[in-house]
Amino acid sequence: MVSKAIHGKFVNPFPEDKHRKQGDARMTESKGGDGTVGKALDVLDLIASFNRPVRFAELQGKSPFPKATLYRLIQTLTHQNMLAQDPDTGAYSPGIRLVRLAHAAWQQSSLAPIARPHIDDLSRQAGQTIHLAQLDGGQVLYVDKRNAREPVDMFSQAGKVGPGYCTGVGKAMLAFLTETELEAVLARQSFHRFTPSTLTTKDALWTEFEEIRASGYAFDREEHEAGIICIAAPILSNGGRVIGGLSITGTLLKTTLAELESFAPLLLQTAQKIAEDAESWRFPGQQTANR
Amino acid sequence: MVSKAIHGKFVNPFPEDKHRKQGDARMTESKGGDGTVGKALDVLDLIASFNRPVRFAELQGKSPFPKATLYRLIQTLTHQNMLAQDPDTGAYSPGIRLVRLAHAAWQQSSLAPIARPHIDDLSRQAGQTIHLAQLDGGQVLYVDKRNAREPVDMFSQAGKVGPGYCTGVGKAMLAFLTETELEAVLARQSFHRFTPSTLTTKDALWTEFEEIRASGYAFDREEHEAGIICIAAPILSNGGRVIGGLSITGTLLKTTLAELESFAPLLLQTAQKIAEDAESWRFPGQQTANR
DNA sequence: TTTGTTGTTTCACTATTTGAAACTTAATCT
DNA sequence: AGATTAAGTTTCAAATAGTGAAACAACAAA
Numbered sequence: 001m002v003s004k005a006i007h008g009k010f011v012n013p014f015p016e017d018k019h020r021k022q023g024d025a026r027m028t029e030s031k032g033g034d035g036t037v038g039k040a041l042d043v044l045d046l047i048a049s050f051n052r053p054v055r056f057a058e059l060q061g062k063s064p065f066p067k068a069t070l071y072r073l074i075q076t077l078t079h080q081n082m083l084a085q086d087p088d089t090g091a092y093s094p095g096i097r098l099v100r101l102a103h104a105a106w107q108q109s110s111l112a113p114i115a116r117p118h119i120d121d122l123s124r125q126a127g128q129t130i131h132l133a134q135l136d137g138g139q140v141l142y143v144d145k146r147n148a149r150e151p152v153d154m155f156s157q158a159g160k161v162g163p164g165y166c167t168g169v170g171k172a173m174l175a176f177l178t179e180t181e182l183e184a185v186l187a188r189q190s191f192h193r194f195t196p197s198t199l200t201t202k203d204a205l206w207t208e209f210e211e212i213r214a215s216g217y218a219f220d221r222e223e224h225e226a227g228i229i230c231i232a233a234p235i236l237s238n239g240g241r242v243i244g245g246l247s248i249t250g251t252l253l254k255t256t257l258a259e260l261e262s263f264a265p266l267l268l269q270t271a272q273k274i275a276e277d278a279e280s281w282r283f284p285g286q287q288t289a290n291r
Numbered sequence: 292m293v294s295k296a297i298h299g300k301f302v303n304p305f306p307e308d309k310h311r312k313q314g315d316a317r318m319t320e321s322k323g324g325d326g327t328v329g330k331a332l333d334v335l336d337l338i339a340s341f342n343r344p345v346r347f348a349e350l351q352g353k354s355p356f357p358k359a360t361l362y363r364l365i366q367t368l369t370h371q372n373m374l375a376q377d378p379d380t381g382a383y384s385p386g387i388r389l390v391r392l393a394h395a396a397w398q399q400s401s402l403a404p405i406a407r408p409h410i411d412d413l414s415r416q417a418g419q420t421i422h423l424a425q426l427d428g429g430q431v432l433y434v435d436k437r438n439a440r441e442p443v444d445m446f447s448q449a450g451k452v453g454p455g456y457c458t459g460v461g462k463a464m465l466a467f468l469t470e471t472e473l474e475a476v477l478a479r480q481s482f483h484r485f486t487p488s489t490l491t492t493k494d495a496l497w498t499e500f501e502e503i504r505a506s507g508y509a510f511d512r513e514e515h516e517a518g519i520i521c522i523a524a525p526i527l528s529n530g531g532r533v534i535g536g537l538s539i540t541g542t543l544l545k546t547t548l549a550e551l552e553s554f555a556p557l558l559l560q561t562a563q564k565i566a567e568d569a570e571s572w573r574f575p576g577q578q579t580a581n582r
Numbered sequence: 583t584t585t586g587t588t589g590t591t592t593c594a595c596t597a598t599t600t601g602a603a604a605c606t607t608a609a610t611c612t
Numbered sequence: 613a614g615a616t617t618a619a620g621t622t623t624c625a626a627a628t629a630g631t632g633a634a635a636c637a638a639c640a641a642a
Binding site: 036073075 | 325326327329331336339340342370372373386387389391392394395399400427450452
């Protein structure tokens with residue numbers, strides 16, 4: 001495949017010069033990004049997306065890079081322990097070095113440590129499942145979770161990703177992005193119809209965003225998973241920038257939208273507290289919607 | 292020059308450590324890097340090692356790379372969301388994209404998911420703190436933990452690193468490496484004396500390794516932290532390869548080495564069970580000692 | 583204002599990366 | 613067994629992407 005057209009050394013959508021001048025700020029390309037490092041990270045993402053060990057040939061099929069290049073990138077990543085290779089099958093999976101790096105990331109760049117006491121409280125008071133999320137490349141990244149009852153089930157949940165356009169936290173966060181950011185994010189949504197209730201058009205979303213901005217919170221009306229509903233609020237910095245999202249989730253078997261809505265004041269109040277703490281802790285904040 | 296060509300596609304057995312750090316901090320983390328990707332990852336590691344947001348100037352002081360190069364690397368990483376930059380202070384910290392990647396890594400390349408039920412059992416039976424670790428670049432990387440009583444405290448613990456030469460799990464794992472692997476690992480240890488009991492010479496360690504191999508388990512006799520002791524065992528694959536380590540930890544206030552030793556059979560049995568499960572789940576295993 | 587510190591860009595030079603193709607296993611078929 | 617196909621690895625000339633001294637901008641302090 002990939003004949004002459006794409007295999008250019010540096011996949012640049014805009015045939016500018018080799019030297020990217022300051023010019024157009026961050027025209028962040030989602031993928032195929034900057035230099036060799038960007039390519040390597042793409043490969044990492046690709047491998048991670050399989051959620052199981054993958055062999056070289058399979059990767060080659062899904063990757064735009066020519067065989068030799070892909071091979072070298074993988075070699076490098078493996079040497080760096082960013083990938084682990086099964087000695088028997090030769091299959092690759094994300095490496096443990098990532099776990100170490102993520103520890104630092106979670107502690108420093110996520111809202112989780114700051115929000116912890118607050119979501120503990122919220123969980124106790126609402127008696128429901130709580131999700132704390134942030135935006136990452138247009139997707140919802142869950143950074144913490146409280147199960148109503150059971151002991152925490154952390155790492156297996158933190159790091160999970162979900163769609164931005166059909167989850168409560170997703171919509172709550174998107175609704176408060178700037179128009180530019182939103183445009184960028186929407187362009188990256190798949191608009192897959194998960195359930196009959198899923199909103200699959202920009203227009204439908206846009207309308208809903210207005211309601212969300214008006215009320216301050218969003219609902220997930222079984223849009224991602226049948227029987228699962230939630231109420232969610234954005235966590236906004238002083239400057240009005242979206243730094244995260246918070247939600248209370250339940251199943252239609254045990255609760256109703258009306259009941260969840262009764263938690264709205266508590267939810268908003270918690271989101272507010274988290275925002276304040278984040279501010280005073282000089283939280284890095286950098287929560288741009290693009291990648 | 293700083294970046295001398297390694298170019299060999301296949302890493303030379305012992306890559307000379309070219310990036311010599313001046314006024315090296317405590318992190319024994321500097322490993323050579325292949326190509327630009329390696330350098331970028333070095334920078335990531337460096338930033339992560341600060342455990343707080345760092346500004347450019349500070350990084351420049353600790354990094355072997357010239358200003359412009361460092362700058363570009365950081366730019367790229369930030370672009371890729373591997374780093375987050377505080378919009379106000381301009382300080383950098385590890386980015387959330389890492390959290391997402393780590394989720395995949397933790398699930399696929401760590402022993403944690405497989406070992407979970409077993410360490411739950413062990414924790415219940417021993418009523419002590421349990422650590423599950425793996426080797427990462429000569430250091431001990433904790434991938435899971437059970438606190439005797441309190442609910443799990445996951446992400447805040449998983450991803451943590453510790454020295455290999457003066458922790459129970461560390462010694463248990465090192466003792467069962469091949470001589471070549473061990474040599475490589477020992478070369479990367481700092482041999483910092485944490486407490487009066489810390490073993491600070493290769494010889495002392497070597498002797499201890501023999502005992503560990505004989506008994507099958509290792510002790511930490513306050514070598515890393517005063518008052519903290521533990522008993523640890525390696526988790527070995529069928530082929531005898533070290534795939535992880537497991538430990539039972541206590542404080543001298545509440546327990547003794549003798550009491551911990553009484554758990555030895557249980558500990559070894561658990562390690563064995565985990566190994567079996569790992570094997571049958573075709574665990575990637577790739578647990579080479581070098582980076 | 584000047585000075586100093588920190589962060590950003592330039593630009594000539596070149597070393598690293600590139601990728602088609604050749605090659606070496608490892609598996610599968612006849 | 614030998615022949616055939618697929619998977620993975622290495623080569624090598626070409627050129628892109630990376631380098632880093634130094635100039636530059638932005639901003640704070642003197």
